[in-house]
Amino acid sequence: MIAYILRRLGWSILTVFGVMLLTFILFRGMPGDIAAAHVGQKARQQDRAEWLSRHGYDRPKLVNTHRRLVVIDNTEGDKPLGADDDKAAGSQAADALALFGESPKAEEGESNDITRLLGRFIKNLDRDTPLSELTEGRPMAKVLPPPEPTTQPTTAPAPVNGPIIMFSLRDGSNLKIDFTSLAKIEGDKFLASDEAACGDLIDLINKHPENKGRIKAAITDWGWTDLFDSQFFDHMSKSVTFNASSLVLKKKLTDIIAERAPDSLALTVPALAIGWILAMIISSFVAYYRGTVLDKLGVFLSVLGMCIPFLAFMIYGQWLMFSIAPTRAYGMAYRSNVYLPIAIMVIAGLGASVRFYRTVILDQVHQDYVRTARAKGASLPAVLFKHVLKNCMLPILTNLILALPFLIMGSLLVETYFGIPGLGDLLLSSINQRDEPVVNAMVFLTAVIYTTGVMLTDISYALFDPRIRLT
Amino acid sequence: MTEENKTPPPNPIVVEYAGSIAAKGDFVPGRSLWGDARRRIFRDKWAMVCLGIIVLYSLIALGGLGYEMAAEADNNDSIKTFEETSDYENTNRSPSLEAPRFWLGTDWAGKSVFYKTLLGVKVSLTVGFMANVIAIPLGMILGALAGFYGKWVDTGIVWLFSTMASIPGIMLLIALRYAFQDAPPVLGMDLGGVAGVCIALGVVSWIRTCRLVRAEVMKIRELDYVIAARAIGTPKIIIMLRHVIPNVLHLAIINFSLGFVWAVKSEVILSYLGLGVPVGVPSWGNMINAARTDLFMGRWWELTAAVSAMFFLVLALNILGDRLRDALDPKLRNV
Numbered sequence: 001m002i003a004y005i006l007r008r009l010g011w012s013i014l015t016v017f018g019v020m021l022l023t024f025i026l027f028r029g030m031p032g033d034i035a036a037a038h039v040g041q042k043a044r045q046q047d048r049a050e051w052l053s054r055h056g057y058d059r060p061k062l063v064n065t066h067r068r069l070v071v072i073d074n075t076e077g078d079k080p081l082g083a084d085d086d087k088a089a090g091s092q093a094a095d096a097l098a099l100f101g102e103s104p105k106a107e108e109g110e111s112n113d114i115t116r117l118l119g120r121f122i123k124n125l126d127r128d129t130p131l132s133e134l135t136e137g138r139p140m141a142k143v144l145p146p147p148e149p150t151t152q153p154t155t156a157p158a159p160v161n162g163p164i165i166m167f168s169l170r171d172g173s174n175l176k177i178d179f180t181s182l183a184k185i186e187g188d189k190f191l192a193s194d195e196a197a198c199g200d201l202i203d204l205i206n207k208h209p210e211n212k213g214r215i216k217a218a219i220t221d222w223g224w225t226d227l228f229d230s231q232f233f234d235h236m237s238k239s240v241t242f243n244a245s246s247l248v249l250k251k252k253l254t255d256i257i258a259e260r261a262p263d264s265l266a267l268t269v270p271a272l273a274i275g276w277i278l279a280m281i282i283s284s285f286v287a288y289y290r291g292t293v294l295d296k297l298g299v300f301l302s303v304l305g306m307c308i309p310f311l312a313f314m315i316y317g318q319w320l321m322f323s324i325a326p327t328r329a330y331g332m333a334y335r336s337n338v339y340l341p342i343a344i345m346v347i348a349g350l351g352a353s354v355r356f357y358r359t360v361i362l363d364q365v366h367q368d369y370v371r372t373a374r375a376k377g378a379s380l381p382a383v384l385f386k387h388v389l390k391n392c393m394l395p396i397l398t399n400l401i402l403a404l405p406f407l408i409m410g411s412l413l414v415e416t417y418f419g420i421p422g423l424g425d426l427l428l429s430s431i432n433q434r435d436e437p438v439v440n441a442m443v444f445l446t447a448v449i450y451t452t453g454v455m456l457t458d459i460s461y462a463l464f465d466p467r468i469r470l471t
Numbered sequence: 472m473t474e475e476n477k478t479p480p481p482n483p484i485v486v487e488y489a490g491s492i493a494a495k496g497d498f499v500p501g502r503s504l505w506g507d508a509r510r511r512i513f514r515d516k517w518a519m520v521c522l523g524i525i526v527l528y529s530l531i532a533l534g535g536l537g538y539e540m541a542a543e544a545d546n547n548d549s550i551k552t553f554e555e556t557s558d559y560e561n562t563n564r565s566p567s568l569e570a571p572r573f574w575l576g577t578d579w580a581g582k583s584v585f586y587k588t589l590l591g592v593k594v595s596l597t598v599g600f601m602a603n604v605i606a607i608p609l610g611m612i613l614g615a616l617a618g619f620y621g622k623w624v625d626t627g628i629v630w631l632f633s634t635m636a637s638i639p640g641i642m643l644l645i646a647l648r649y650a651f652q653d654a655p656p657v658l659g660m661d662l663g664g665v666a667g668v669c670i671a672l673g674v675v676s677w678i679r680t681c682r683l684v685r686a687e688v689m690k691i692r693e694l695d696y697v698i699a700a701r702a703i704g705t706p707k708i709i710i711m712l713r714h715v716i717p718n719v720l721h722l723a724i725i726n727f728s729l730g731f732v733w734a735v736k737s738e739v740i741l742s743y744l745g746l747g748v749p750v751g752v753p754s755w756g757n758m759i760n761a762a763r764t765d766l767f768m769g770r771w772w773e774l775t776a777a778v779s780a781m782f783f784l785v786l787a788l789n790i791l792g793d794r795l796r797d798a799l800d801p802k803l804r805n806v
Binding site for chain 2: 011014015016018019021022023026027030033303304306307308309310311312315316318319322405406412413416417427428431432439442443446447450451454
């Protein structure tokens, strides 16, 4: 038995792992621009890159065998250039050239004031890596037309032509570095030249005469522990521990769930309990009068109930409530507002469950053991409650377990429609706002609850039902 | 039958039995499962009524498809597409018998609710059909492979479907649609549109078919005729194609009708949540979504049209599905 339980436990862990794999493929693996949804569709490439970096979305997908070019600001301790202390999450290394073409000021050619630089993960980066791999073929700057000759002597400095970055350092000083020696002109753009390698760039920065040790460019070290600094492992650890924050609400997931769960539970626990009891009573009743008009009417009504869309129950129900008591039809201003959603959930679910339980009960009523029990003189209630109910318990229990995830999730539709701020409502608004950690946590939470429930039923079957073979 | 009675019977009981059948006059030669099922279905009045309703819906869907193709192919704008039929002089009209387009009233933009409902049939049937075209073969093939080959193939496939089944259906659908939101087109299909809805529904609903087929194949694998085939050296793949698959095909039909109902219902819910077919495509879910506050203003027609159109389709499919199951799978037959 212990071997069986352990095997079952192992299988559940495998399943949960599968769920994490699936959510990873869906939420991280599918192409899509999550940064655009959060910083705006028209945001600069630089801002998107910054957002991705801050939330760890720029990391390699599966395993991290990548290195980065960082520019360290030595003026106030060894900090990566542009790192904000309050935004310590994510990577703040610098990969200057990858961003050359994206800085709007670089386009204008005035000065390339890059206050915030971000490192990009590049596979097998070393000093011999061609510079064009860092810039990804993007232009470093625009070639400006020669200034028009003016008669008036101008006091404004002549515009600088060429890929020049002005590093704004922590202590307030600036450092201007001209990268023209690493560039070639193609059309009206400066591109990385073919001979230039990453090492040349590092030397140019470190050995610049005005630098004097203020900033230092380097390639990051790579150790075995860095292997796990990837999106996949991040996703796994955040899924299991729920140790992540919402991208929109900026609150911890555990806090959000704790805050929202009571409203969901206030809705679903009574709905499930009342629905189950009602379904059991009606289905026993219908099964008892099997073959009569009552039975046929019951089955007919439950089929009708199954066919009316759930949305119709909600919309007409709310309208009915609105015409009786307008304040009770929406929101959670009064605690008693949950009665209507509960009633709707119970009624909408009744059809399917009555039909299911009726089949289950009738399946048992015609077994030989019932006839034997009746023949030896056992009374009808004794047979029904002692023998039949016991044997019906297995499918009924399974059916209840299937409803378990919704206990936590609440009914998605009902919560959004009736303005109940539960977890289902949270899930839907998170989807519209692209709040990936919240969506992931909700999916994962339901999957874990469901898997655990199924495992516990399986084990309890094995414990209590001698007919189940342990294989 | 007269000849049987003339010869003196060696065993009176057998003859009496044979005679009683013959006397009743419904002795028929043995029928195949499919022949038996066909006979049962065609004798069943309710099943025929439901089949009629479904055929009617299919014709409406084909009509809608024809109209949309004609409107698209037509260059001189003599046939308007449905989006172009806005009529701001007749917005929110209640139903009247003046013209066919006012039969079920008009919506906020003056579009005919009646025509919208009819065009919605096309979306619902497309989604229901395509989702099952994806789900049923997937479930059949994976289920048969798992059940027949066993060992690690079985373990792998069971792991796959128990993983997917452990995420509740609606959540998995939402997750898929979330992932599809701005995915680039695959094979020329826009994953954010109707094709994406079909794929998401198909990917979610193969699990039930797979489970049933796997269990059935595991039973069939141990039957005498399969063991006999194996004993004379028939290759495994031939056994599967010739002896195993034909015996689980009825599950495909049963699951098709059940899956159809589920897909139609889910499409409406997804569209209502804004994750289904794109806004502007005339579908029942979009109609319900657009009309959710209409009741408070006394405009009941758009909502009621969509809900009742869906109700009759789902009812017909449900009853037909039940009857098909009873006819095709005697073991599952209701008490």
